[in-house]
Amino acid sequence: MGKIITFAIPIKMMDMKFEEQLLKRSNNQCELCQSGATLTVYQVSPQTEKTTENCFMICETCLSQVEQRSEMDKNHWRCLTGSIWSEVPGVQVVAWRMLKRMSTESWAVDLLDTMYLDDETLNWAKAGVDDEQTPEDVHKDSLGATLFTGDSVVLTKTLDVKGSSLNAKLGTVVKNIRLVENNTDQIEGRIEGQVIVILTKYVRRQN
Structure with missing residues (x-):
């Protein structure tokens, strides 16, 4: 019986192939704002394994604001008008989270109302918001219900x-x-x- 030959693929080579796959899918653009500026692979928390569903290509402008390393430029995030319809769950999750951060903006609330996330993806999105949102961010009524711009x-x-x-x-x-x-x-x-x-x-x- 002949020997079974196995090949070990270096981790860096695997990462390169994965990135190439995401770049092809994104057409070499940020999957949030469609910028062609410097792109990196972003893995959406709290997922621990890299997959094409929970990772996407992101530009530095979007990344620095997603990670709250720079001040929020609310006008920049009007780009989500298009990306909320992405078929990539990770993109949907980050779009939802960013719109939740901007709940004082009526246009952001309107976009949230038009979004559809299945239960699994919505739970994933909320898991991240619970970690990053502080009590200072939330307006609540006399019964403790969260208020949003545009409410009655x-x-x-x-x-x-x-x-x-x-x-x-x-x-x-x-x-x-x-x-x-x-x-x-x-x-x-x-x-x-x-x-x-x-x-x-x-x-x-x-x-």
Whole structure:
């Protein structure tokens, strides 16, 4: 019986072939913003094994913001309008996470509403958000429900607006709210044509 000959493929060679495969799929572009600038392979957490489903090509501009090494450029992420439709689960996950970070932006909330992730991919995406999101990032109503820009809320208390004769009655519905950045205790809303700041502890999110 003849000997069985096996070949050991060096790890670097395997990595090169894997990267070539991703570059071919991405057409030598960042799979988030389609930039052709310097690209690297990005493995989406918390996955531990490199596969073509959880890895994709990413440019340095996107990578530095995904990893929170540089300040968020919200206009840059309008590129997600196209990449949310990627067939690569890893791209879908990162797109979802970045849009969640920008939940104070109405356009980001709108994109999130149009996204569809199967249950497995959605759970994967949420696993990463739980790790990177801090309590300071979240606006919550009087019952602890998370608020997003564009939500409608109901006042749980009659409010007198300082510097105005406006009296916002208990039960008033405030539509299309906007979250106040850097202050999770406040939202902005329009009542009787006037934009006012409302404390989140006095509202309940309307489903």
